[in-house]
Amino acid sequence: MRIKDITELEIALLLESVFIRYGYDFRQYSGAHIRRRIMNRMLMSGIADITQLHNRVLGDEAFAYSFLQDLSITVTEMFRDEGFYRSLRDNVIPVLKTYPFIKIWHAGCSTGEEAYSMAVVMQEEGLYDRTTIYATDFNQHALNRAKDGIYSNKMIKEYTTNYQLSGGKESFSNYYTSSYDHVIMNQSLKKNIVWANHNLVTDGVFAEVNMILCRNVLIYFDKVLQNKVQDLFYHSLMNGGILCLGSKEGLRFADIYEEYTEMDKKHRIYKKKY
Ligand SMILES: C[S@@+](CC[C@H](N)C(=O)[O-])C[C@H]1O[C@@H](n2cnc3c(N)ncnc32)[C@H](O)[C@@H]1O
CATH class of the missing domain: 3.40.50.150 (Vaccinia Virus protein VP39)
Structure with a gap:
C-alpha cells in the first residue's frame, strides 16, 4: 500500500481535532515523531490517506484510543542506563x-x-x-x-x-x-x-x-x-x-x-x- 503524502497542515488539523474531541494535546509534540506514528498507524490499519484516518479518529472512539496509544512511546526497562x-x-x-x-x-x-x-x-x-x-x-x-x-x-x-x-x-x-x-x-x-x-x-x-x-x-x-x-x-x-x-x-x-x-x-x- 502506498500512503499519499501528508502535509504539515493535515497533521496540524488532525491533532487539533484530537485535542478538541478527546482533550489530549499532541499539538506541540515533535513533528518527526508524530509523522512517523501516523504513517505507522495508517500502514497497520490499511488506511491510504489522512482524510480517512481523520474521519476514523473522529467517528470511532475505540480506534481513536488505540491511535492515542500509538502516539505515546512506552519503551522502558529496569535500571535503564x-x-x-x-x-x-x-x-x-x-x-x-x-x-x-x-x-x-x-x-x-x-x-x-x-x-x-x-x-x-x-x-x-x-x-x-x-x-x-x-x-x-x-x-x-x-x-x-x-x-x-x-x-x-x-x-x-x-x-x-x-x-x-x-x-x-x-x-x-x-x-x-x-x-x-x-x-x-x-x-x-x-x-x-x-x-x-x-x-x-x-x-x-x-x-x-x-x-x-x-x-x-x-x-x-x-x-x-x-x-x-x-x-x-x-x-x-x-x-x-x-x-x-x-x-x-x-x-x-x-x-x-x-x-x-x-x-x-x-x-x-x-x-x-x-
Ligand atoms: C519512552 S517512555 C519513558 C519511560 C521511562 N521514563 C524511561 O525512561 O524508561 C515515555 C513515556 O512518556 C509518557 N508521556 C508522553 N507524553 C506524556 C504527557 N504529555 N504526559 C505524561 N506522560 C507522557 C508516555 O506515555 C510514555 O509512557
Missing part, C-alpha cells in the same frame, strides 16, 4: 539522606520499570521507609500495567544485568517472585509507590517534591513545550531539589538553565539553586 543509577547512588543519595522525608516524582513512568528500580535503590540505601514515589503517566493502559508490576520472564535476564552493572547490592531475584512465564514485583517495593494519571501538557503542578525523574519523555516534545514542562518541574521542585533527564535530553538549551547547577553533566542530573 546503568551509569545513571551509579551516579544516583554516588551523588544523589547522600543529598537525599539529609531529608527526614523524601518525595520523588517519576513523570512519564510508562509501565513502571523505572519507579520499581528507584524503589530498589531506596530500599538498599535504607531510605525507602521515609520515601514516597509518585509515578505518573497519561497513558492509562501503561499505568495499569505498572500498578500490577508483572513483567515477562524474558526481560529479567537483561534487567538483572542492568541491576548488577548499576551497583545493585543484592541478588535481583530477591525483588520478585517468579510464576510460569512472568515475574511479580514484591509488595515491599509497591507499598510506597502512588500511581496516578497526569498529563504533563495539560495538567498543573502535581506535588512539591525533592526529586523529579523525567527521562526519555521530553525528547518527543518540541522546544516550546519542553520549556513549558521545564517550568512545571521548576515549580514542583523544592529548593535544592534534583532533576534527572534522559541521556539524549538536557537543560543546556532550556530557558530555565540558569536556575540549576549541573550535578552530573554526563548523566543529566541537575540541582535547583537555592
Whole structure:
C-alpha cells in the first residue's frame, strides 16, 4: 500500500481535532515523531490517506484510543542506563539522606520499570521507609500495567544485568517472585509507590517534591513545550531539589538553565539553586 503524502497542515488539523474531541494535546509534540506514528498507524490499519484516518479518529472512539496509544512511546526497562543509577547512588543519595522525608516524582513512568528500580535503590540505601514515589503517566493502559508490576520472564535476564552493572547490592531475584512465564514485583517495593494519571501538557503542578525523574519523555516534545514542562518541574521542585533527564535530553538549551547547577553533566542530573 502506498500512503499519499501528508502535509504539515493535515497533521496540524488532525491533532487539533484530537485535542478538541478527546482533550489530549499532541499539538506541540515533535513533528518527526508524530509523522512517523501516523504513517505507522495508517500502514497497520490499511488506511491510504489522512482524510480517512481523520474521519476514523473522529467517528470511532475505540480506534481513536488505540491511535492515542500509538502516539505515546512506552519503551522502558529496569535500571535503564546503568551509569545513571551509579551516579544516583554516588551523588544523589547522600543529598537525599539529609531529608527526614523524601518525595520523588517519576513523570512519564510508562509501565513502571523505572519507579520499581528507584524503589530498589531506596530500599538498599535504607531510605525507602521515609520515601514516597509518585509515578505518573497519561497513558492509562501503561499505568495499569505498572500498578500490577508483572513483567515477562524474558526481560529479567537483561534487567538483572542492568541491576548488577548499576551497583545493585543484592541478588535481583530477591525483588520478585517468579510464576510460569512472568515475574511479580514484591509488595515491599509497591507499598510506597502512588500511581496516578497526569498529563504533563495539560495538567498543573502535581506535588512539591525533592526529586523529579523525567527521562526519555521530553525528547518527543518540541522546544516550546519542553520549556513549558521545564517550568512545571521548576515549580514542583523544592529548593535544592534534583532533576534527572534522559541521556539524549538536557537543560543546556532550556530557558530555565540558569536556575540549576549541573550535578552530573554526563548523566543529566541537575540541582535547583537555592
Ligand atoms: C519512552 S517512555 C519513558 C519511560 C521511562 N521514563 C524511561 O525512561 O524508561 C515515555 C513515556 O512518556 C509518557 N508521556 C508522553 N507524553 C506524556 C504527557 N504529555 N504526559 C505524561 N506522560 C507522557 C508516555 O506515555 C510514555 O509512557
